[in-house]
Amino acid sequence: xxxxxxxxxxxxSRLENVSLVGGAVRGIAHTLSMDSTTSYQLELCVxxxxxxxxxxxxxxxxxxxxxxxxxxxxxxxxxxICDSGESMNPAKVAPFSFDPSKIETLxxxxxxxxxxxxxxxxxxxxxxxxQNILTLIKYxxxxxxxx
Amino acid sequence: MQLKHKNINDVLIVRPLxxxxxxxxxxxxxxxMGEWIDSGNRRIVLNLSEVEFIDSSGLGAIISGFKKxxxxxxxxxxxxxxxxxxxxxxxxxxxVFDIYASENEALDALSIKA
Numbered sequence: 001x002x003x004x005x006x007x008x009x010x011x012x013s014r015l016e017n018v019s020l021v022g023g024a025v026r027g028i029a030h031t032l033s034m035d036s037t038t039s040y041q042l043e044l045c046v047x048x049x050x051x052x053x054x055x056x057x058x059x060x061x062x063x064x065x066x067x068x069x070x071x072x073x074x075x076x077x078x079x080x081i082c083d084s085g086e087s088m089n090p091a092k093v094a095p096f097s098f099d100p101s102k103i104e105t106l107x108x109x110x111x112x113x114x115x116x117x118x119x120x121x122x123x124x125x126x127x128x129x130x131q132n133i134l135t136l137i138k139y140x141x142x143x144x145x146x147x
Numbered sequence: 148m149q150l151k152h153k154n155i156n157d158v159l160i161v162r163p164l165x166x167x168x169x170x171x172x173x174x175x176x177x178x179x180m181g182e183w184i185d186s187g188n189r190r191i192v193l194n195l196s197e198v199e200f201i202d203s204s205g206l207g208a209i210i211s212g213f214k215k216x217x218x219x220x221x222x223x224x225x226x227x228x229x230x231x232x233x234x235x236x237x238x239x240x241x242x243v244f245d246i247y248a249s250e251n252e253a254l255d256a257l258s259i260k261a
Contacts, residue, residue, distance in 0.1 A: 015169075015170045015171040019167060040199075040234075100242040111203035
C-alpha cells in the first residue's frame with residue numbers, strides 16, 4: 001500500500017503483553033490529536049482484537065506471535081491483527097443482546113466483536129494460508145459531500 | 148492487582164489502584180470481588196477514579212460481581228472517567244448500573260436506599 005506510514009508490532013501471545021500494543025495505539029492517537037474518548041475507543045478496539053487472538057486463536061497459550069500492523073494514511077488508520085492459530089467462524093459469533101432489566105441475561109463475555117463493529121468504520125476477517133487477519137479501519141475524516 | 152478497600156457504615160468501598168482492568172487482570176478482579184461478596188458484603192461502591200482503561204473482559208468482571216450480588220444487595224459505581232463511560236454507554240451498561248459522579252454521592256444513595 002503506497003502512501004502509508006507503517007508500524008509493525010509483534011508480541012508473544014500472553015495477555016499481559018496486550019497493554020504494550022494498547023500503549024502504542026494510544027501514542028498514535030496522541031500524535032493525531034485525538035480527544036481522550038476517541039483515543040480510548042481506538043485502543044479498546046485493538047486491545048479487543050489482540051486479546052481475541054490470544055484467547056481464541058491460541059487458547060491463551062504463550063509462545064506464539066501476534067502481529068499488529070498499523071498503517072496510517074492521511075484519511076484513515078488501518079490495523080491488521082494477524083495470528084496463525086485457530087480461525088474464528090464469524091457465523092458462530094453470538095449476537096450481543098440482553099435485557100437490562102433482567103439480571104440473568106447480562107453478558108459477562110462475548111462483547112468484543114460487537115465493540116469492534118460499533119466503533120470501527122470497517123471490520124474484515126479472513127484466513128490466508130493459515131494466517132488469520134482481522135482488519136480494522138477507522139476513517140479520520142468524513143468524505144465531504146458534493147455541493 | 149491492587150485494590151484498595153474500606154468499610155463505611157456497612158458499605159464496602161473498593162477502589163482499584165491500577166490504571167487498567169483488562170483481560171490480564173479481570174480474573175483476579177472478579178475473584179477478589181467474589182470473595183468480598185461471599186464474605187457477606189451486600190452494599191458495595193466501586194470507585195473507578197484511578198482507572199483509565201477497561202476492556203470487555205474488565206467490564207465482564209464488573210458485571211460478574213453485579214450478578215453475584217444480585218437482588219440480595221447493591222453494587223454501584225462512581226467516579227467513572229468520560230472515556231471509560233463511553234464503554235458503559237456503548238454496551239448499554241449505563242442502564243444496568245447506578246453510576247454516580249462521586250464516592251460521597253454513591254454512599255448517600257446506598258444509605259438512603261438501603
